[in-house]
Amino acid sequence: MKSIVRAAIVATALVVPVASFAQSQITRAQVRAELAELQSVGYHVGDGDQAHYPEAIQAAEAKLAARDGATDYGGTANGTSQSGGVRVSPSDWNAMYSR
Template structure:
C-alpha cells in the first residue's frame, strides 16, 4: 500500500511541472499562418527558395523587417522627416527684425 502511495506522489511530482509549462494561448489557424507568410514575403523572404544554408539568417532578417514595420505602424503620432533646425544660429538681421521696434 505504501508503494502505491509513493508511486502516486512521485508521478504527480513529475506531471505537475510539465503541466505548468503547457501553452494556454490556443492554436494557430491556417489563416494566421498564411498572413504571417504573406508578411514575410512582402519584405523579401521566399519560402523554399532552395538555399537551406542561409535559412536561419534569412528568416531572422525577414522577421526583423516585419517587426520594424509593425513597430513603425503602431507608434504614436505622425511620421517625422528626420531633420531639425534646433540650435541654429540667428543672423543679425533676423535678431533685429524680431526685437527692434
C-alpha cells in the same frame, strides 16, 4: 509508502499532457497570414537555401518590425518617464527618519 509514490507518479503522468495541451495554438490561417507578411518584405518560402535559413527569416522579421514600427518588446511607448525617485524635502526626511 509505495502507494503514495505510485500516486504521485500517476498524477504527474496525467498532468504533463494536460499542461502541454494548454499551450497557445495558432490556426492555419494565422500561419498563412504570417507567411504573406514575410513574403511582402522579400522572404521567399522554399527557395532551397537551407544554409542561410535562420538569417533570411530573421532579416525578414526585422524588416517587418521596422515597417510596422514595432520593437522586440512590443509596440512604441507613448509617454514619458522620469528616472530617479521623488525628491523629499529635508524637513520631511528628518521628520520620518530622525528620532
